[in-house]
Amino acid sequence: MKHHAESLRRWQDKSANQAAFVFLLPVMLVLIIFIFYPIIDTFKISGYKWNGISASKQSIGFANWIELLTDNHFWVAFLNNIKIMILSILIQIPLGTALATFVEFGGKKTTLFKVVWFIPMLMSSVAIGFLFTYVLATNGGLISSISNLLGGPNIDLLGNPKTVLYTVIAIICWQFTPFYMVYIMAAFTNIPVEIFEASLIDGATRGQYFWRIALPLLKPALSTGAIMSIVGSLKYFDLVYVMTGGGPGTASELMATYMYKLTFKTFEMGYGSTVAGGMFILISVLAVLTFKILRHYQEDV
Amino acid sequence: MKKQLVMGIAVLAIATGVTFANGQGETTAASTKTKQEITFWNIATENPDKMIMDYTVDKYNKRTDTDYTVKEVPTQNDSYKEKIIIAMSSGQCPDMYTSWSGGPMNEYIESGFAQPLDDLVKNSDLPDKLMPAALAQASYNGHIYAIPVLNVALSGIFYNKEIFAKYNLQVPKTIGELEKDCDVLVAHGIIPFALANKTKWTGSMYFMNLAARKGGLEPFRKAVAGTGTFEDECFIYAGQKIQEWVKKGYFPEGVNSLNEDDGQARQLMYQNKAAMTCNGSWYTGNFQTDSKEFYKKIGWFAFPALEGSSADASIQIGTIGDQFISFNCTGDKLKAAFDCISHYADEDSIKLMVENGKIPPVKDVSQYLTDPVTKSILAAASKASSVQLWYDQYLPPAVAQTHLNTCQELFGLTMTPQEAAAKFEASMKEYLASK
Numbered sequence: 001m002k003h004h005a006e007s008l009r010r011w012q013d014k015s016a017n018q019a020a021f022v023f024l025l026p027v028m029l030v031l032i033i034f035i036f037y038p039i040i041d042t043f044k045i046s047g048y049k050w051n052g053i054s055a056s057k058q059s060i061g062f063a064n065w066i067e068l069l070t071d072n073h074f075w076v077a078f079l080n081n082i083k084i085m086i087l088s089i090l091i092q093i094p095l096g097t098a099l100a101t102f103v104e105f106g107g108k109k110t111t112l113f114k115v116v117w118f119i120p121m122l123m124s125s126v127a128i129g130f131l132f133t134y135v136l137a138t139n140g141g142l143i144s145s146i147s148n149l150l151g152g153p154n155i156d157l158l159g160n161p162k163t164v165l166y167t168v169i170a171i172i173c174w175q176f177t178p179f180y181m182v183y184i185m186a187a188f189t190n191i192p193v194e195i196f197e198a199s200l201i202d203g204a205t206r207g208q209y210f211w212r213i214a215l216p217l218l219k220p221a222l223s224t225g226a227i228m229s230i231v232g233s234l235k236y237f238d239l240v241y242v243m244t245g246g247g248p249g250t251a252s253e254l255m256a257t258y259m260y261k262l263t264f265k266t267f268e269m270g271y272g273s274t275v276a277g278g279m280f281i282l283i284s285v286l287a288v289l290t291f292k293i294l295r296h297y298q299e300d301v
Numbered sequence: 302m303k304k305q306l307v308m309g310i311a312v313l314a315i316a317t318g319v320t321f322a323n324g325q326g327e328t329t330a331a332s333t334k335t336k337q338e339i340t341f342w343n344i345a346t347e348n349p350d351k352m353i354m355d356y357t358v359d360k361y362n363k364r365t366d367t368d369y370t371v372k373e374v375p376t377q378n379d380s381y382k383e384k385i386i387i388a389m390s391s392g393q394c395p396d397m398y399t400s401w402s403g404g405p406m407n408e409y410i411e412s413g414f415a416q417p418l419d420d421l422v423k424n425s426d427l428p429d430k431l432m433p434a435a436l437a438q439a440s441y442n443g444h445i446y447a448i449p450v451l452n453v454a455l456s457g458i459f460y461n462k463e464i465f466a467k468y469n470l471q472v473p474k475t476i477g478e479l480e481k482d483c484d485v486l487v488a489h490g491i492i493p494f495a496l497a498n499k500t501k502w503t504g505s506m507y508f509m510n511l512a513a514r515k516g517g518l519e520p521f522r523k524a525v526a527g528t529g530t531f532e533d534e535c536f537i538y539a540g541q542k543i544q545e546w547v548k549k550g551y552f553p554e555g556v557n558s559l560n561e562d563d564g565q566a567r568q569l570m571y572q573n574k575a576a577m578t579c580n581g582s583w584y585t586g587n588f589q590t591d592s593k594e595f596y597k598k599i600g601w602f603a604f605p606a607l608e609g610s611s612a613d614a615s616i617q618i619g620t621i622g623d624q625f626i627s628f629n630c631t632g633d634k635l636k637a638a639f640d641c642i643s644h645y646a647d648e649d650s651i652k653l654m655v656e657n658g659k660i661p662p663v664k665d666v667s668q669y670l671t672d673p674v675t676k677s678i679l680a681a682a683s684k685a686s687s688v689q690l691w692y693d694q695y696l697p698p699a700v701a702q703t704h705l706n707t708c709q710e711l712f713g714l715t716m717t718p719q720e721a722a723a724k725f726e727a728s729m730k731e732y733l734a735s736k
Contacts, residue, residue, distance in 0.1 A: 049735070053389035054412030138555030139565055139574075156555030159499075161715050164558075245499065248557040249710040264383040266699040267408050269390070 039280065045273035052269030064274035074275060077246075077253040078282065084169055084254070085233040091173045093225050096180025097218070103181070104188045105206060114185075121178040129242030132171050133158070158244055161251035168240055168252055175239070176232070180225055187221035188214070223294040230290055234283045255279045339371045339630070339638050340395040342385060346375045349586050349657035353451065356653055361641040369637040371397075379562065389414055396630040397638050401620060402438045402447060403694030404701060406627065410441050415627040417444040421639045430646045434688060435622040435662035449622025450645040452583055453660040453682050455603075456506045456618045456691075459584055459674075460577040461570065462600045464491065473605045476514065476542075483551050486576050493551040495575035497559035497566035501705040502693050504543075504556070504712050506579050509618045509692055510604040511539035517612035518689050524726070525696065527733045531726040532719075535612075540718025543711050557713050564591075571595060579604065581619065582678045586658035601674045603681040617685040620694070622662040696729075703728035 046064050048057040068074055099117055103110045120128070135142045136158050144154040157167040191214060199209045237256035240246065246253035246261065255275065263272030345354035358371045374395065376384050382405070388394050394414045400406045409415050422428060422445050428436070435449035465472070465482075468489060473479035483493035498504040512521065516535025523529025524536075546552065553575065559565040567587060569575035578584070588596040606614030626642050628635055644650060646663055654661045655669040660679050667683075670676050682688070693701040707724050710716035716724075 051408055051412065052386055053408065053414065133558075133560065133563075137559065137565065139553060139559060139569055144555075154554040156558055159555040159558030159713065161713060244558075247499065247501070247706070247709055248713045249706060249715055251715075261702065264386050266702045267386070267405075268699060 042273045042276050042280070045270055046277045048270040050270040051267040052263060052272075053267070057270070060270075064271050065277075067271065068274050068278050073250060073253070074255065074258060074278065076250050077255045077258045080165055080252065081234050081236070081254050083165060084172065084236060085230055087166075087169050088172065088176070088229050088233045089226055091169075092177045092180050092229060093222060095173070095177045096225075097184050097222070099177065099181040100184035100188060101210060101214075103185060117181060118178045120175050121182075123175075125175065125238040126242050128171065128175055129239045133243055136167065159248060161248050164244055164248065164252045168243060171243075172233075172236065172239060176229075180229075183225055184218060184221060187218050190221075191217050226294065227287055227290055231283055231287050234286065235279065255282075336368060336370045337634065339369050339397060339634060339641070340374060341371050341626075341638075342374045342376065342381070342388075342395040342398040343624070343626075344376060344378045344381045344399060345373075346377050348590055349659070350451065351375065353650075353654055353657060353659065357641065357644045357647075357650055360644060367637060367640075369634065369641075371638070371641050394629045396634065397626055397628055397642065399450075399624045399626050400447070401623065401691070401694045402449075402625045403690050404697050405694070406447065406625065407441050408698065409627065410446050414629045415446045416629070416631060416635055417446060418448070418628065418639065419445050421636070422448075425639075425643055427643060427646060430663050430665075432621055432662045432664055438621055438690060439625050447625035447627040448639075448642050448645070449625050449662045450642070451622070451624035451654070451659060451661070452586075452620075453662050453666075453679065454581045454583055454620045454623035455678055455682055455685075455688070456510060456579060456581055457601055457603050457678060457681065458577050458579045459570075459588075460600050460602070461573070461575075461598050463598050464573065464576040465600075472600070472602050475605050475608050476511075477608050479605050483546070483549070487550050491573075492553050492569060492575040493577055494546075494553075495566040495569035495578040496552050496556050497561040497563075498552075498556045498709060498712050499558055500561040501709050502691070503561050503566065503580065505691070505693055505705055505708050506581075506618070507543055507546075508536075508539045508708050508711070509689070510579065511542050512536050513616050513618060513689060514604060514607040514612055514614060515539065515610055518616060518687060521689065521692075524729060527729070531729060532722040536722050536725070537718045540711050540721050543708075544714060544718065547712055547714060552712070557709055567591065581623075582660065582675070583623065583658075585672070585674050585678070589658045596674075599674060601677050613686050615681075615684050615686050616689065617681055618689045618691065619682075620690060621682070621688055697732050700725075700728045700732050 045057075047059060047061060049060045049063075050057040099113075103114050103117075106113070123131075136144075136155075138144050138154040138156045138159065143157070147153065147155050157163045195213060195217075196209065199213055204212070235256055236254055237260070240252055240254055241257050241260065244252045246257040256279065259272050259275040259279065262268045262275060341358065343354055345351040354373065354375070358373055361367065362370045385394075385398055385400075389409070389412065400409065406415070422436075427448070431449065432453075435453075436445060439445055439447040439449050460472070464470075464486075468485050470482045470485060471478065473482055486493045494507075496503055496507075512535045515538040516533060520529055520533040520535045524531045524533065547556070553559060553569060564587075566575075566578055566580070567584075570578060571592070582601075585596075585599075585601075588599055603617065628638050630638055645661070651661050651663060651666065651669060655666070655675070658672070658675065660666055660670070660675055660682070667676075667679055670679060689695075692704050695701075696704060704725055707716060707721035711718065711721050
């Protein structure tokens with residue numbers, strides 16, 4: 001009897017495995033065709049000198065990779081990405097948490113704010129890019145016009161290499177803070193109401209509740225948010241491409257805009273793929289590192 | 302109730318629109334079923350270019366004796382350049398496509414996406430009709446690979462005659478006189494040059510003209526061949542002049558953030574905030590389409606000579622043909638496509654182009670011109686001892702990008718002329734070494 005039950009269980013396990021395989025197959029296929037194959041192909045192309053259109057490619061081994069290591073342009077772009085990353089984490093996540101907390105504590109009265117604050121997230125980056133190019137235009141743009149009304153000069157935030165990156169970062173924060181707001185709002189709903197009520201009965205103020213109870217419970221959400229922010233800011237592209245094209249000079253160049261220009265503007269598909277590969281490696285390393293550090297930190301606490 | 306009525310009407314309108322559109326689609330499909338399609342990619346998304354490009358294609362498609370129909374796919378200028386590369390890399394290159402000749406066209410040819418047209422051209426009447434300089438810019442390694450169609454495009458200076466009259470300014474013959482005019486304008490709070498340099502090629506026009514007036518075309522040719530250098534004094538001079546002019550306020554504030562594609566330079570002209578602009582002669586068409594009234598105020602002069610320079614001041618920068626159509630098809634299809642395109646040199650087509658401010662690259666074009674601005678542009682073109690193709694089109698694409706980037710930094714005062722020249726030269730050297 002015992003023997004019979006065991007074989008039945010084994011059979012069930014086996015068929016469950018088979019079913020899982022059948023159901024996962026379509027996803028696997030899609031992943032392989034659209035994710036894994038392109039990544040491998042990118043690394044393959046990075047070994048060639050190729051203009052991207054001709055049938056003949058010239059294999060040059062690791063020459064592209066050696067060039068990448070000494071390519072100042074690429075490292076300037078990488079540094080810009082890092083600046084975006086740091087400021088994004090420092091601005092977007094705290095601000096998003098603050099907004100979410102305000103909405104959470106405010107109850108029904110703040111529903112309007114939820115909607116209004118979420119609006120930037122609903123617009124496409126390209127549309128936001130165009131919107132802000134007009135707002136920031138020196139000829140008749142909103143900000144320059146206000147400055148002129150007050151008797152000041154035109155304000156050129158996008159054409160000035162010193163300010164352009166920070167202007168772009170401000171707009172990125174405007175766009176993505178609502179995302180973190182919604183994310184943290186969702187995390188708030190995971191905290192059982194009983195905890196909140198119990199803390200109030202124990203005489204905690206709302207401030208104490210937030211700092212001592214809610215924030216530690218939000219930690220997993222915050223660290224996932226940080227990883228998303230890191231990956232997002234390292235591969236950032238669309239808004240910057242629309243607004244500045246990476247310029248003036250290389251002042252707002254990002255790894256992705258540089259890769260795009262190499263591939264499609266200067267006919268260097270081989271080297272462009274190397275940059276894409278470099279991006280892939282750097283982003284993976286940074287994401288994994290952050291993940292490890294955050295987890296380590298959480299286990300300690 | 303009222304709302305419902307409006308909604309009802311709207312739904313009805315959409316529904317009838319859809320059925321009507323459907324019906325139309327079916328009939329055209331039926332009548333062209335037996336014909337093969339030739340795809341033709343171009344950048345004519347807006348009038349007047351769109352109307353001109355459509356003209357010959359429509360004419361060809363209406364002819365009953367052809368086995369082919371031509372289908373146009375217009376794409377906006379900057380995305381076009383990317384779209385065509387993606388199409389070629391995936392083997393979906395259209396049968397016909399436009400380019401600006403120069404470096405990118407040579408890449409297309411070398412990659413096998415353009416057919417030599419020598420025999421077809423020889424057996425047609427095009428050699429009698431087209432300007433030789435135009436066919437020369439359509440050639441690579443001694444073979445003709447494209448048909449020049451749209452425009453003789455020179456860079457020159459458009460100016461507002463009313464503003465010039467108001468401040469008693471003369472059309473300058475030399476760069477010194479130009480600067481005097483500019484100083485007067487600055488003193489009266491008017492921007493001398495409207496320029497939107499986010500697009501980069503716009504600022505490059507000033508650089509190319511200044512370099513050509515200082516040193517002629519030899520330094521450029523030698524630098525490209527590797528026997529000279531982009532650190533030649535004429536390129537340094539161009540950089541210095543640009544920075545001097547930026548500092549004196551000859552260009553709008555925030556020049557590197559203004560976008561040419563949004564018409565931000567033209568707006569400055571229309572608002573009478575700026576008096577001049579150096580740009581391609583296609584601007585005549587843009588001005589006319591935007592406002593025929595405003596166009597009446599516009600005059601044109603070629604980039605003035607430099608005092609004390611031995612460089613030939615008749616040299617012009619531009620394209621003789623602007624929009625070159627290349628063919629990626631063979632046999633009968635190629636013949637049909639060529640047949641369609643050769644009609645751009647027909648009298649009706651030329652008249653249409655001229656009416657819309659263009660100067661088609663045909664020999665007898667002067668007899669059609671009545672507009673004083675285009676006449677003066679053509680005069681400069683025919684007087685020119687030679688015409689230098691735009692740097693960013695002529696140079697290999699990677700070097701061209703370096704030039705555009707360094708030039709933009711010159712305008713932003715973030716790079717010295719020497720640094721810009723050194724970077725330009727290094728990029729050229731690198732390209733020549735990899736050849």
